[in-house]
Amino acid sequence: MSDAPQLVVAVDRVRCIGSGLCARTAPADLVLSPDGRAAPARPATEGSAELTEAAEMCPVEAITVRDAATGELIAPAW
Amino acid sequence: MTTDATTGSADPQPLVPLHCLLRGEAGPPRQAVLPTGTPVWVLTRHADVRQALAHPALGRASLYAPDAPPTVLTPNILDDPSSILNSDGPGHQAIRRTVQRAFTPRAIERWRPWVAGVVRELVDGLVASGSPAEVVESLTKPLPVRVISRLMELEGLDTDRLGYWSDHALSTTAYSAEEIAAAIREFGEFGHQLVLERRKNPGEDLVSSLVRAADQTGEMTEAQITSLTIGLVIAGHETTMTSFGNALVYLLDPRRAEHPGAAAGAWRRIGEDPAAAVAATEQILRTVPLGDRTNAPGQLRRATADVEIGGVVIPAGAVVAADTTAANADPEVYPPGPLDLFAPLGTPSLTFGAGPHHCLGAWLARMELELGLHHLARALPGLRLATPVDRIEWRTGLLTRSPLRLEVAW
Numbered sequence: 001m002s003d004a005p006q007l008v009v010a011v012d013r014v015r016c017i018g019s020g021l022c023a024r025t026a027p028a029d030l031v032l033s034p035d036g037r038a039a040p041a042r043p044a045t046e047g048s049a050e051l052t053e054a055a056e057m058c059p060v061e062a063i064t065v066r067d068a069a070t071g072e073l074i075a076p077a078w
Numbered sequence: 079m080t081t082d083a084t085t086g087s088a089d090p091q092p093l094v095p096l097h098c099l100l101r102g103e104a105g106p107p108r109q110a111v112l113p114t115g116t117p118v119w120v121l122t123r124h125a126d127v128r129q130a131l132a133h134p135a136l137g138r139a140s141l142y143a144p145d146a147p148p149t150v151l152t153p154n155i156l157d158d159p160s161s162i163l164n165s166d167g168p169g170h171q172a173i174r175r176t177v178q179r180a181f182t183p184r185a186i187e188r189w190r191p192w193v194a195g196v197v198r199e200l201v202d203g204l205v206a207s208g209s210p211a212e213v214v215e216s217l218t219k220p221l222p223v224r225v226i227s228r229l230m231e232l233e234g235l236d237t238d239r240l241g242y243w244s245d246h247a248l249s250t251t252a253y254s255a256e257e258i259a260a261a262i263r264e265f266g267e268f269g270h271q272l273v274l275e276r277r278k279n280p281g282e283d284l285v286s287s288l289v290r291a292a293d294q295t296g297e298m299t300e301a302q303i304t305s306l307t308i309g310l311v312i313a314g315h316e317t318t319m320t321s322f323g324n325a326l327v328y329l330l331d332p333r334r335a336e337h338p339g340a341a342a343g344a345w346r347r348i349g350e351d352p353a354a355a356v357a358a359t360e361q362i363l364r365t366v367p368l369g370d371r372t373n374a375p376g377q378l379r380r381a382t383a384d385v386e387i388g389g390v391v392i393p394a395g396a397v398v399a400a401d402t403t404a405a406n407a408d409p410e411v412y413p414p415g416p417l418d419l420f421a422p423l424g425t426p427s428l429t430f431g432a433g434p435h436h437c438l439g440a441w442l443a444r445m446e447l448e449l450g451l452h453h454l455a456r457a458l459p460g461l462r463l464a465t466p467v468d469r470i471e472w473r474t475g476l477l478t479r480s481p482l483r484l485e486v487a488w
């Protein structure tokens with residue numbers, strides 16, 4: 001998987017309302033902090049269907065997944 | 079009949095409009111007692127309310143556990159244990175995942191042209207009827223009913239029946255426990271027929287996709303699917319109608335503004351500038367509550383473990399009320415003093431809650447309110463209340479309070 005793009009997950013902590021949906025959907029990439037806001041679980045990731053789903057499903061669109069090299073928005077894409 | 083049971087005209091004292099209600103002051107957690115006699119921890123600070131609503135050890139299901147103390151005098155639809163509102167944890171998340179996609183900001187945004195079309199049609203009808211006019215029957219009530227009917231494909235829905243169901247479903251004191259239970263049973267029967275029908279003949283509507291997703295994952299009981307379906311019908315129209323009606327009382331209240339003419343100026347600006355309508359909608363949602371909250375001082379949760387919030391340890395088993403109205407006025411977060419209707423919020427308000435039970439319809443409600451206010455103010459920049467605020471008739475005895483009728487003139 002070495003040629004898989006490195007992706008960076010970001011959570012807008014002002015927007016996040018702490019639904020916990022992302023951490024439930026993509027636990028490898030998102031965690032719910034004790035203050036009730038989500039945070040990326042690791043500095044970079046190869047991405048997964050679950051991560052894309054989490055970004056697309058966030059009730060307040062607080063999650064973005066970007067290509068680390070180009071900054072291109074990978075999810076949410078629709 | 080509904081009108082008789084919910085009218086406020088029998089009250090000796092006129093009710094104050096909701097934007098004039100006294101709200102609790104944000105401060106440390108304090109102890110109070112529910113109308114049932116059950117002790118409750120009341121949270122009022124923005125950070126505390128937010129943290130409590132998102133906390134995994136503060137749930138809704140535990141409020142209905144066999145050992146739970148009584149928290150409501152007369153149960154209504156919100157007290158249905160099979161409801162999505164009253165389930166927590168992985169089970170609840172599974173249900174949310176089946177419907178959440180249809181309600182993301184992007185998904186809702188796609189409805190904008192259509193919702194704007196409905197708004198314009200209703201506003202045109204109001205204008206054509208001539209001044210003075212009654213705005214609840216002609217705009218604030220039909221708008222959300224038409225929107226949710228379209229989303230769920232409920233064409234031909236009997237709106238009188240719907241009004242009867244939702245008044246009972248959200249009753250606090252307006253109806254007896256038996257009347258409420260009977261209406262909810264009938265409403266549930268309607269919902270179940272709908273579920274069965276869409277399972278057989280699925281379409282592109284919300285009920286069909288909900289049933290499809292639920293059947294695929296197999297994680298929802300039939301009672302939960304039905305309860306979610308009727309919950310969407312109620313939530314989809316009742317709260318939007320309430321906030322639209324109360325927003326108009328607030329915006330058109332001539333006594334509201336600091337100096338004469340300020341209220342009229344703000345109203346015109348909402349009609350001239352769509353961005354001003356967006357900002358005003360957020361501020362109104364933050365500052366004008368949906369009801370009197372006589373039944374509880376906030377959104378109830380119950381601790382399933384010891385939880386520390388705001389410097390206080392709330393013991394397992396205790397009931398907590400998260401007062402979002404007070405939190406929405408927390409001076410630590412929002413500047414105290416006169417409201418600047420057009421200032422950006424900065425921190426999102428807690429009107430739609432937070433955590434796993436954050437309102438599913440938040441973006442739809444925002445859009446309906448924003449478009450409704452903008453197009454009404456654009457068509458009628460000189461709109462004013464034709465009835466003094468202290469003579470407004472209110473729908474009372476329900477969880478929400480809004481004008482029963484609202485006469486306007488231009």
Ligand code: SF4
Binds near residue numbers: 015
């Ligand atoms: S899904 Fe969105 S709102 Fe919910 S916890 Fe994750 S980032 Fe926050």
